[in-house]
Amino acid sequence: MNNREIRAAWKYHDATKHSYWSIRNNPHTLDWATRPHPFKIYPKIEPLLLPRDVAQTGVTALSTISVRGPVSQAESVPDLQDLARIFYFLAGITKQRAYPGGEIYFRAAACTGALCEIELYVVCSDLPGLDAGVYHFNPADVSLRLLRQGDFRGNLAQVTAMEPALAHAPATIICTGTYWRNAWKYQARTSRHFGWDNGTLLANMLAVSAASGLSAEIVLGFVDSEVNRLLDLDARLEVSLCLVPIGRTSESSLPPPTEAPALGLETIPLHSMESNIPPCWRCTTRLRLSL
Numbered sequence: 001m002n003n004r005e006i007r008a009a010w011k012y013h014d015a016t017k018h019s020y021w022s023i024r025n026n027p028h029t030l031d032w033a034t035r036p037h038p039f040k041i042y043p044k045i046e047p048l049l050l051p052r053d054v055a056q057t058g059v060t061a062l063s064t065i066s067v068r069g070p071v072s073q074a075e076s077v078p079d080l081q082d083l084a085r086i087f088y089f090l091a092g093i094t095k096q097r098a099y100p101g102g103e104i105y106f107r108a109a110a111c112t113g114a115l116c117e118i119e120l121y122v123v124c125s126d127l128p129g130l131d132a133g134v135y136h137f138n139p140a141d142v143s144l145r146l147l148r149q150g151d152f153r154g155n156l157a158q159v160t161a162m163e164p165a166l167a168h169a170p171a172t173i174i175c176t177g178t179y180w181r182n183a184w185k186y187q188a189r190t191s192r193h194f195g196w197d198n199g200t201l202l203a204n205m206l207a208v209s210a211a212s213g214l215s216a217e218i219v220l221g222f223v224d225s226e227v228n229r230l231l232d233l234d235a236r237l238e239v240s241l242c243l244v245p246i247g248r249t250s251e252s253s254l255p256p257p258t259e260a261p262a263l264g265l266e267t268i269p270l271h272s273m274e275s276n277i278p279p280c281w282r283c284t285t286r287l288r289l290s291l
Contacts, residue, residue: 016189028187032101036181036270039140040119044266047143048135050084057085059211065203076214076247077170080129083122084142086173086246089208090201091120091139107139109201112193117181118201119238121231124171125151125249134230147232147265154257155230156243159223166219167254169245174231175201178238180270198241205244219243232263237270 078086088108095106107116120137122144124130134148157167166172177194186193202218209216220242227240 013192016192030185034184035101036115036178036184037268038105038116038181039138040136040178040270041138041140041268042136042145042147042265043268045145045147047138047141047145048130049141049143050087051081052084052142054081054085054088057211057213061207061211064207064210074215074248075250077127077249078212078214078247079127082212082214083127083130083144083171085212086205086208087120087137087139088142089204090173091116091118091137092142093139105139109197109204111197111200112182113185115182115185116197117178117190117193118198118241119176119178121147121174121176122171123152123156123174123230125153127170136231147263148230148260150258151255152230152258152260154254155226155260156222157254158257159226160219160221160243163219163221163245165215165217165245166243168248168251170249171246173205173244173246174227175241175244176231176233176238177241178270180237194241202242202244209246214247216244216246219245229262230260232265 090109092108093105094108097104097106104114105116106114111117122135122137124132124135126132130144131149132151133146134152135144135146137144153166153169153172156172157163160166175198177190177198179190182190182193182197206216206218222240222243224240225235227243228235228238231240233239
């Protein structure tokens with residue numbers, strides 16, 4: 001399915017709308033035995049711990065969202081503290097609460113059912129305190145894990161038809177959606193929630209980037225399969241949603257695209273049920289307007 005197949009997108013939209021009838025006639029109940037794990041874990045990759053005591057910007061939230069204008073063309077390169085601040089206000093754990101079945105982790109960005117199905121990655125050049133590479137962010141231990149070593153920004157530029165914001169960005173954050181973490185509760189509405197929950201997270205991202213003096217844009221036009229490959233995603237379980245270039249450099253050219261073979265990195269399954277999600281629960285078209 002692609003973005004030109006509007007009829008298929010409308011079919012999904014109409015089939016998953018709430019109504020008086022749909023809410024009262026859906027027999028689905030939560031099976032706590034199959035509740036998904038709240039974090040994506042790479043058991044064989046050592047964590048790179050991010051700073052936890054990051055200085056505040058001194059900029060109020062209302063001022064960042066009220067004065068946002070054209071994206072700055074001035075050079076601005078994030079360092080490790082900047083990335084730590086951005087990741088915390090996107091997906092950081094703000095508090096946790098115990099209950100008889102375990103613990104609930106509350107995040108900085110609101111999410112349907114507090115299920116937090118959006119995962120975060122960053123593709124960057126050499127930054128102050130961080131080597132070039134493709135990394136995954138884990139809020140459980142506030143760390144990055146290196147998936148690919150080297151500068152892959154040329155790959156992102158290529159799959160966006162040389163989008164200017166990406167071509168000049170020293171770092172790009174990529175948001176993905178994990179099906180089972182949301183479908184466990186919301187079934188076929190999961191792809192709708194990808195748009196809502198990712199949009200909430202993106203609002204935080206733009207605000208925190210602005211407060212940090214870093215330019216940021218949301219890029220929705222790209223070759224999904226190539227970004228999924230770069231992140232080593234199994235698209236049956238997790239898919240790329242958007243790219244957000246952070247900062248700007250004065251570099252005149254990017255490194256050329258680099259071969260990015262499948263890695264098959266081991267991750268701990270969210271649950272054995274995640275691979276059995278019915279195809280009708282997935283809407284592989286990214287409904288861009290929902291952001």
